Amino acid sequence: MTELQFGEPWFGIPWLDAILRILVVVGVMTFTVIYLTYGERKVVARFQMRLGPMRTGPYGIFQGIADAVKLLVKEDIRPRAADRWVFEFAPYATFIPVFLVLIVLPFARDWGVRNLTLGLFYVFAILGLNIVGILMAGLGSGNKYALLGGVRAAAQMISYEIPLVVSLLAVAMVAGTLDLNAIALNQADRPYVLLQPLAFVIFFTAMLSELHRAPFDIPVAESEIVGGYFVEYSGIRWSMFQLAEYASLWAFSIFGSVVFLGGWAFPKGDDWPWPWQLFLTFVKSLGFILVVMWVRATMPRLRIDQLMNFCWKVLIEVSFALLIVNGIFLYYDWPHELLALVNWAGAIALLGFIGARGARKARVSQYVGLYRREGVTAP
Amino acid sequence: MTSVPKQFTPTRQVPRQGLAEKIRRAVPNHIPLEFGETKTDVDVRLKPEHLLEVVRVLKEHRDLAFDFLRNMAGVDMQEQGLHLKIHLYSFKHNHTVQLTVECPPEEDHPHVPSLTSLYRAADWHEREAAEMFGFIFDGHPNLKNLLLEEDLHIHPLLKAHPLQEPEILQGIEDGPPGFPF
Amino acid sequence: MTIWPEEAIVRRHGETEFEFDTVDMTVNVGPQHPATHGVFRMLLTVDGEVVVDCEPYIGYLHRGLEKLTENADYRQAMGWWDRTDYLAGLNCEGAWCMAVEKLAGIEVPERAEYIRVIMMELSRINSHFMFFGAFGADVGSFGTSFTYAWRERERIYDLFEEVAGDRMFPTYFRIGGVTMDLPENFEARCRWLLGSIRQGLEDLDGLLTGNEVFVERCRGLSPVTPEQAINWGLTGPLLRATGIPWDIRKVEPYSIYDRLKFEIPVGTQGDVFDRWMVRLAEAYQSTKIIEQCLDEMPKKGLVLNPNLPKTLRIDSGEVYFRTEGTKGEYSVYLMARGGNKPYRAKLRSPSFCNLSALREMVIGNYVADAIIILGSLDIVLGEVDK
Numbered sequence: 028m029t030e031l032q033f034g035e036p037w038f039g040i041p042w043l044d045a046i047l048r049i050l051v052v053v054g055v056m057t058f059t060v061i062y063l064t065y066g067e068r069k070v071v072a073r074f075q076m077r078l079g080p081m082r083t084g085p086y087g088i089f090q091g092i093a094d095a096v097k098l099l100v101k102e103d104i105r106p107r108a109a110d111r112w113v114f115e116f117a118p119y120a121t122f123i124p125v126f127l128v129l130i131v132l133p134f135a136r137d138w139g140v141r142n143l144t145l146g147l148f149y150v151f152a153i154l155g156l157n158i159v160g161i162l163m164a165g166l167g168s169g170n171k172y173a174l175l176g177g178v179r180a181a182a183q184m185i186s187y188e189i190p191l192v193v194s195l196l197a198v199a200m201v202a203g204t205l206d207l208n209a210i211a212l213n214q215a216d217r218p219y220v221l222l223q224p225l226a227f228v229i230f231f232t233a234m235l236s237e238l239h240r241a242p243f244d245i246p247v248a249e250s251e252i253v254g255g256y257f258v259e260y261s262g263i264r265w266s267m268f269q270l271a272e273y274a275s276l277w278a279f280s281i282f283g284s285v286v287f288l289g290g291w292a293f294p295k296g297d298d299w300p301w302p303w304q305l306f307l308t309f310v311k312s313l314g315f316i317l318v319v320m321w322v323r324a325t326m327p328r329l330r331i332d333q334l335m336n337f338c339w340k341v342l343i344e345v346s347f348a349l350l351i352v353n354g355i356f357l358y359y360d361w362p363h364e365l366l367a368l369v370n371w372a373g374a375i376a377l378l379g380f381i382g383a384r385g386a387r388k389a390r391v392s393q394y395v396g397l398y399r400r401e402g403v404t405a406p
Numbered sequence: 407m408t409s410v411p412k413q414f415t416p417t418r419q420v421p422r423q424g425l426a427e428k429i430r431r432a433v434p435n436h437i438p439l440e441f442g443e444t445k446t447d448v449d450v451r452l453k454p455e456h457l458l459e460v461v462r463v464l465k466e467h468r469d470l471a472f473d474f475l476r477n478m479a480g481v482d483m484q485e486q487g488l489h490l491k492i493h494l495y496s497f498k499h500n501h502t503v504q505l506t507v508e509c510p511p512e513e514d515h516p517h518v519p520s521l522t523s524l525y526r527a528a529d530w531h532e533r534e535a536a537e538m539f540g541f542i543f544d545g546h547p548n549l550k551n552l553l554l555e556e557d558l559h560i561h562p563l564l565k566a567h568p569l570q571e572p573e574i575l576q577g578i579e580d581g582p583p584g585f586p587f
Numbered sequence: 588m589t590i591w592p593e594e595a596i597v598r599r600h601g602e603t604e605f606e607f608d609t610v611d612m613t614v615n616v617g618p619q620h621p622a623t624h625g626v627f628r629m630l631l632t633v634d635g636e637v638v639v640d641c642e643p644y645i646g647y648l649h650r651g652l653e654k655l656t657e658n659a660d661y662r663q664a665m666g667w668w669d670r671t672d673y674l675a676g677l678n679c680e681g682a683w684c685m686a687v688e689k690l691a692g693i694e695v696p697e698r699a700e701y702i703r704v705i706m707m708e709l710s711r712i713n714s715h716f717m718f719f720g721a722f723g724a725d726v727g728s729f730g731t732s733f734t735y736a737w738r739e740r741e742r743i744y745d746l747f748e749e750v751a752g753d754r755m756f757p758t759y760f761r762i763g764g765v766t767m768d769l770p771e772n773f774e775a776r777c778r779w780l781l782g783s784i785r786q787g788l789e790d791l792d793g794l795l796t797g798n799e800v801f802v803e804r805c806r807g808l809s810p811v812t813p814e815q816a817i818n819w820g821l822t823g824p825l826l827r828a829t830g831i832p833w834d835i836r837k838v839e840p841y842s843i844y845d846r847l848k849f850e851i852p853v854g855t856q857g858d859v860f861d862r863w864m865v866r867l868a869e870a871y872q873s874t875k876i877i878e879q880c881l882d883e884m885p886k887k888g889l890v891l892n893p894n895l896p897k898t899l900r901i902d903s904g905e906v907y908f909r910t911e912g913t914k915g916e917y918s919v920y921l922m923a924r925g926g927n928k929p930y931r932a933k934l935r936s937p938s939f940c941n942l943s944a945l946r947e948m949v950i951g952n953y954v955a956d957a958i959i960i961l962g963s964l965d966i967v968l969g970e971v972d973k
Contacts, residue, residue: 075734250622328727444905479920479933527820530943553646
């Protein structure tokens, strides 16, 4: 296994190098998040036959900055019924894990803060901490909507972490490493999404749930519990939740593109210089984000019990079956092509199962008779 | 002395021929009923103490089968006391009847039996009539104010309850409101 | 299958035994809440995520419609009435005008009848589009259904503006006809609009009806049997969703509805999904009605009865005039005892009666479903609170 490090330390001083790299990454993240909010508004607006923000600057491109300024100067309100310290520290507890995840993400071969040999494990471990902040916000706000949202979020995130982790482990088994940079490099000729499509489907679904994105936006359900756990927050603390949400969307999309789409390495990433690698990361993560927004603009929201059923009765079973199949194939050293075939069959079966349910239900609509059942006459 | 144009002919009428006779035959004879007609429906006048019995008969009789409570409207008839108009409908026979419950004029808060045991739909209608006119529906499970504030005990739809004078909020000192053009 | 046995939770005060004690929590939904469609408040008592009790509070928009009407001229009062069901103001105006006409025995010219029906059906479509959009948002589709619905609503309102000079509350009808004749290009615009409306219906249908998540949420949610629906006083799409083809336009036709051919869409289960489908189909039927009216309508003629008195005085009489409003039976009880003002006017508002059954429908469902059920009732608070 190759030991990959992100090049030589800058200025030759490791600690200065670490600090500088972190600063750069945080700066890029802030900028990205500001433009992700703008981008989401624009993209969803186009899905909804609107224009989105158009007033601040040409095509409204300064909208994100204007929003950020507005949020920073807004009054920070703490309800009387809130538990002071829990309430005030909850945004940090949500926010810090997302920052920590950014440390290991390889943006290009030599671009990243630190490369950990157990990078994948590190990401799992850190992402689990996210729940703490959300639960703190939910319980500490002294608001029943927030309580409902916090508890929903906790149940949902803990449940969906299992298929998420298991599907990633399946990929790690194939890759034979937990080093994110090495996983990316392994995909220089073919990304793992071709080899492990079922794992990708599970990962993407669980990712939507972890990010509280539609159709799994139950903890923040705007039409039911009006924002859920951050309903009582305002101003800078609210914007920290928002920052954490978009930052984790960004982190997840880079993470997913590294693990499944080949990250910076596919295609030709290892041969061509760093601008190409950065471009690859950029395009792939943007594609991820775009699909997430697309789903958000289209899908209604599931109910909490349906969500749990889908996790515990479908995703976890399938992901463990995937793990076992991968294990068998790798133990007996059967060819990867056969493994890919089995995986594709599994992915198509899973999607077909869901689609067939939709189709079966959709026929009911014709039975009720949108335009057809017109023969009924008055009494 | 109505100002009605000459050429009016009522074209479409709800089937109501013989409904009055049917009701008279169905309701026990000791209950006094007066029959009349409105522009649309048969009108049956009765006393509040007979209401529940009559409505039960109307609901359960095979030829009447008034299974749907359409509407309930109180009317303040001033010297004649409060009236309660109840409109019942039958899905089976497609006919409507209007019951006029004539409460005695000397009572300010007349007691009327509640229909909630027969029609679940009567719940809110009765609450509304109670707060607007001061009816007391005996047997209603939850006779709180519905549209008005919970601790407001006025009956705005009584004729004795006057409409508030319009207030002129602008230009009281300077004459009528608005710009002098 | 659910993780919590729903039946057990609902009957939790009965024989069901729990291993640990739980405390019910009250959640106050409204008066300011995105899902209440106005100023409506319901106090949910929840056990975890399951609603065990629901108490609706209304009256935040009470304007004393009936009292105001008693103190206004028959014609003045109309301005109050189209503010009841403010999503379909013309239907309310129509109900009021027709009730007064019935009471006074005033005839309406033929062309005016057709114009009225066209405008009322456009209003009905408008109101149903509001339902599609808002209901999609309730189910959680992040406003996409809303903007889809809004496109058609804007076009309908544009047409209203051209015809009557106002969008939401045109006060276009008069006792004895309508204010003014249609603009010249009305027919062509209206036909184009009908095509657009059908396209909009298909778009919404394609967006949500076949969606797995949507169907999963709505199918089988709060089913209502016909007996329950009748006893609870449900009318309109809610009643038709249970399978009873009862539409006042067919059953007791008013205006010129007996000349028009249209069908009454009905559901089978009375659940939320059926309510959605029935409204979709109903909007489609309304476009057919409008098309027939455009075909059959006399091209020229009076639109207002010329024999109207200067002041409308009615000596005596009572009328209970029922029309099919957009939400159900929208009826006007009117009593005259002389003078130029009604002695008593009572609105039988469909939203009010439908909403009174909310408690029964909501109990035992999840909080998220309570929101959907409320959305599927399609209430308009102006009509509920009068």
